[in-house]
Amino acid sequence: MGLDLFDAPLRITWTLKDAAPLSESELGRIAESLVEGGIFFVTLGGDAWRHPGLETLIRQLDGGSVQVTLVVPLCRAGFSVLNPDLPLTRLLLDIGAVVDEEGWQNAEVVDAVKNFRKLGYYPELQLLPIRGRLEQLPRLFQVAGEVGVAGVKLPNFPLVDRPDLASRVLEADDLESFRPLAPTCRRSSTDLKLEVHDLFLWELLCPEAPREHYSGCQAGNGLAHISAEGDLYPCSSWQLRIGSLLEQPLADLWQSQARTAVCSEIGTTPRDCRDCHAYEICFGGCRGLARCLGTSESRDPLCKEPR
Amino acid sequence: MKPKRNPDVIWRHEQRREQQLLEAAERGEDISEGGTVILVVNGTMHQLNLLGGEIWRRCDGETELAAIVQEIGAEYEVAAEELEQDVREFLVDLQQRGWVTDA
Numbered sequence: 282m283g284l285d286l287f288d289a290p291l292r293i294t295w296t297l298k299d300a301a302p303l304s305e306s307e308l309g310r311i312a313e314s315l316v317e318g319g320i321f322f323v324t325l326g327g328d329a330w331r332h333p334g335l336e337t338l339i340r341q342l343d344g345g346s347v348q349v350t351l352v353v354p355l356c357r358a359g360f361s362v363l364n365p366d367l368p369l370t371r372l373l374l375d376i377g378a379v380v381d382e383e384g385w386q387n388a389e390v391v392d393a394v395k396n397f398r399k400l401g402y403y404p405e406l407q408l409l410p411i412r413g414r415l416e417q418l419p420r421l422f423q424v425a426g427e428v429g430v431a432g433v434k435l436p437n438f439p440l441v442d443r444p445d446l447a448s449r450v451l452e453a454d455d456l457e458s459f460r461p462l463a464p465t466c467r468r469s470s471t472d473l474k475l476e477v478h479d480l481f482l483w484e485l486l487c488p489e490a491p492r493e494h495y496s497g498c499q500a501g502n503g504l505a506h507i508s509a510e511g512d513l514y515p516c517s518s519w520q521l522r523i524g525s526l527l528e529q530p531l532a533d534l535w536q537s538q539a540r541t542a543v544c545s546e547i548g549t550t551p552r553d554c555r556d557c558h559a560y561e562i563c564f565g566g567c568r569g570l571a572r573c574l575g576t577s578e579s580r581d582p583l584c585k586e587p588r
Numbered sequence: 589m590k591p592k593r594n595p596d597v598i599w600r601h602e603q604r605r606e607q608q609l610l611e612a613a614e615r616g617e618d619i620s621e622g623g624t625v626i627l628v629v630n631g632t633m634h635q636l637n638l639l640g641g642e643i644w645r646r647c648d649g650e651t652e653l654a655a656i657v658q659e660i661g662a663e664y665e666v667a668a669e670e671l672e673q674d675v676r677e678f679l680v681d682l683q684q685r686g687w688v689t690d691a
């Protein structure tokens with residue numbers, strides 16, 4: 282792996298719930314821990330956009346030099362509750378609920394983006410690429426080009442918060458079925474900043490872009506996740522609870538045996554990858570998915586076979 | 589010259605990591621590739637080794653190059669003359685990358 286082990290994560294995803302939410306003071310305590318840890322980037326997802334403590338939380342993180350991304354689902358309420366001058370680095374408009382509806386219209390996405398722009402935000406589009414949605418990717422890229430957003434993000438599968446999605450995580454065969462559609466996506470995405478968590482989907486969408494900057498799965502090293510209960514995980518796909526940020530500071534949890542065991546596991550070549558010539562640029566893919574849907578010896582479930 | 593970090597560069601001093609590297613150096617291990625400062629520039633991550641990190645942390649726009657050399661030399665018990673060339677070259681590299689300017 283190219284990078285050393287970090288003192289604290291660089292990026293954190295944090296899911297908030299609006300039902301039985303953490304109180305503002307609990308959010309504040311966790312945020313303080315993140316600021317003290319020197320976290321660079323925090324992405325707030327789930328119901329964060331309508332959490333009563335959202336604005337205070339964003340301002341606290343921003344005041345501590347943490348760059349904040351907010352994920353907002355595409356719905357009419359999304360833009361009407363957002364205060365126009367929040368110090369956000371990035372706003373991601375998640376269009377998952379809309380593309381799951383039959384007969385969805387590009388105009389729904391275009392209008393939502395324009396409404397956010399009136400508030401002074403320039404959202405990018407996000408779609409979780411679960412089974413049943415890959416066929417929608419050409420439309421996603423088409424609408425992204427139509428409305429002129431700067432980027433599109435296809436994030437990782439959030440099994441920590443949504444274990445029910447395990448049966449909809451993509452497999453290698455899903456990617457094979459999608460392969461003929463990938464060039465259409467590429468044609469409409471030439472000017473877009475594309476962020477694709479999954480390496481195998483990335484290869485289909487960006488076959489010309491090398492993986493040389495990829496230094497392996499960053500779960501439990503450069504990356505961590507916080508659940509709506511305030512528990513720390515190696516990443517949003519890896520269902521291993523490291524501990525509660527309401528009970529211990531991030532710095533202590535990061536030095537715990539549970540966290541260092543994750544790094545050791547990632548540093549070990551999985552049995553299923555042992556004869557693969559691509560290991561030096563792949564490192565077994567998404568280790569959280571591999572071990573949560575299989576074992577620590579499994580390949581990334583989107584990988585067809587060793588190369 | 590008073591080197592000043594570009595405020596668009598996000599960075600962090602990895603203190604625990606630095607401590608581990610210093611211990612490794614005590615044991616005689618080569619630590620030249622080990623990072624003690626993490627930078628993110630336009631979304632790409634970079635790391636600076638021990639000497640690079642020491643220089644970077646002093647690029648506050650107020651400390652003269654000579655003082656940086658002096659301070660680091662004193663900390664690591666190295667003669668300033670031996671260090672000066674390395675520090676200069678490193679700062680030229682950082683300037684060319686646009687990560688520091690002369691305040």
Ligand code: SF4
Pocket residue numbers: 553554557558559560563564565566580581584585586587588
């Ligand atoms: S077997 Fe698949 S997951 Fe494992 S290193 Fe090779 S390409 Fe990656």
